[in-house]
Amino acid sequence: MALDTTEITTRRPASVPTLAGLNALEAEAVDLFVGLAQVVGLPKSIGQIYGLLYISTAALSLDDIAGRLDISKGSASQGLKFLRSTGAVRSCDDHESRCDHYEAETGLRALATGFLKEQIEPHIKSGEGRLVRLKRLAAAAPASERAHVVQRVKQLETWHSRAAGLLPLLIRFLGK
Amino acid sequence: MALDTTEITTRRPASVPTLAGLNALEAEAVDLFVGLAQVVGLPKSIGQIYGLLYISTAALSLDDIAGRLDISKGSASQGLKFLRSTGAVRSCDDHESRCDHYEAETGLRALATGFLKEQIEPHIKSGEGRLVRLKRLAAAAPASERAHVVQRVKQLETWHSRAAGLLPLLIRFLGK
DNA sequence: CGATCAGTTCAATATTTTTTGAACAGAGAG
DNA sequence: CTCTCTGTTCAAAAAATATTGAACTGATCG
Numbered sequence: 001m002a003l004d005t006t007e008i009t010t011r012r013p014a015s016v017p018t019l020a021g022l023n024a025l026e027a028e029a030v031d032l033f034v035g036l037a038q039v040v041g042l043p044k045s046i047g048q049i050y051g052l053l054y055i056s057t058a059a060l061s062l063d064d065i066a067g068r069l070d071i072s073k074g075s076a077s078q079g080l081k082f083l084r085s086t087g088a089v090r091s092c093d094d095h096e097s098r099c100d101h102y103e104a105e106t107g108l109r110a111l112a113t114g115f116l117k118e119q120i121e122p123h124i125k126s127g128e129g130r131l132v133r134l135k136r137l138a139a140a141a142p143a144s145e146r147a148h149v150v151q152r153v154k155q156l157e158t159w160h161s162r163a164a165g166l167l168p169l170l171i172r173f174l175g176k
Numbered sequence: 177m178a179l180d181t182t183e184i185t186t187r188r189p190a191s192v193p194t195l196a197g198l199n200a201l202e203a204e205a206v207d208l209f210v211g212l213a214q215v216v217g218l219p220k221s222i223g224q225i226y227g228l229l230y231i232s233t234a235a236l237s238l239d240d241i242a243g244r245l246d247i248s249k250g251s252a253s254q255g256l257k258f259l260r261s262t263g264a265v266r267s268c269d270d271h272e273s274r275c276d277h278y279e280a281e282t283g284l285r286a287l288a289t290g291f292l293k294e295q296i297e298p299h300i301k302s303g304e305g306r307l308v309r310l311k312r313l314a315a316a317a318p319a320s321e322r323a324h325v326v327q328r329v330k331q332l333e334t335w336h337s338r339a340a341g342l343l344p345l346l347i348r349f350l351g352k
Numbered sequence: 353c354g355a356t357c358a359g360t361t362c363a364a365t366a367t368t369t370t371t372t373g374a375a376c377a378g379a380g381a382g
Numbered sequence: 383c384t385c386t387c388t389g390t391t392c393a394a395a396a397a398a399t400a401t402t403g404a405a406c407t408g409a410t411c412g
Contacts, residue, residue, distance in 0.1 A: 025313040043370055174338060248401065
């Protein structure tokens with residue numbers, strides 16, 4: 001009787017550290033972070049990688065990650081690149097091995113800061129230029145509409161400054 | 177010399193209310209909201225519709241919207257459905273006309289509440305079930321990993337309650 | 353009633369985004 | 383120097399998402 005390798009992933013006992021495939025706990029953690037990633041508009045693979053590193057006891061290499069999650073090395077490389085760039089993952093250079101190993105940053109403040117700074121702040125910044133242009137156009141609108149559109153653009157400016165003010169507050173709230 | 181109809185959209189004088197196409201101010205406003213939509217992971221058409229209604233002096237019908245933005249009636253219908261469901265757009269039943277007319281809700285609090293309640297809250301709710309399962313699995317982990325994974329799951333619970341607590345705070349901050 | 357209009361739905365299509373995998377670059381090891 | 387081992391890049395393929403348009407419902411008008 002031959003081994004059924006197609007189901008080995010879910011059948012492997014939870015207690016055995018595996019080279020490929022996830023145990024039930026890892027699978028659940030990965031799932032949770034995949035969901036989280038989708039909420040904030042990040043690709044699934046990034047959620048998978050972070051989830052696996054988050055729950056893993058030991059730091060993992062790129063090949064570990066690709067193997068365990070059954071994704072390509074390319075995806076793993078790109079995902080790790082993104083996660084490192086936002087500070088969600090650190091490489092803990094382990095001198096025992098030739099290759100880099102990665103571990104999850106688990107401080108909520110650091111995570112939130114990285115995400116907000118990288119994903120949200122640029123949009124708020126670019127909004128400034130947009131508002132300037134809008135303001136000019138609104139001032140040039142025909143008299144019959146001018147009052148209305150000027151008021152709306154003013155409101156947008158309020159929104160903008162609220163959003164800008166919210167960022168540091170958010171970070172502080174999540175901070176400690 | 178023939179009229180160049182391919183550029184009529186941008187060439188039409190700002191002062192003439194149009195049946196199709198946007199004037200410069202409208203185009204700029206629509207663009208701004210398209211960008212905003214993409215930040216929060218909503219389709220472009222939804223940003224377009226809201227942006228047009230936001231800057232428009234008068235309420236617009238579904239056909240107005242589809243025509244001005246050059247999108248299909250189907251898109252416009254679906255987009256308006258979503259926007260109404262989150263409270264971002266109201267239909268102001270205008271008894272002069274047979275068809276419904278729509279206008280933008282411009283209160284930041286109402287907008288934020290609708291978005292958070294519809295798009296974020298469900299995820300936070302479903303997270304609860306996930307955490308329960310994770311907790312069980314963590315408790316059943318092999319002794320060598322148990323301390324670590326139990327700690328991580330505890331941390332996730334903290335994150336979860338922070339997120340849940342953040343929602344009402346956010347609404348309050350944006351509120352007045 | 354039949355005709356027209358306003359709006360919805362949904363399967364097909366188009367578009368955008370993500371993932372893959374093969375080619376490549378650099379860093380040791382032998 | 384050459385070979386192998388890690389990791390990156392990027393064009394092509396696959397998957398996910400949004401948009402279209404035609405068929406349909408229901409309302410109002412004549």
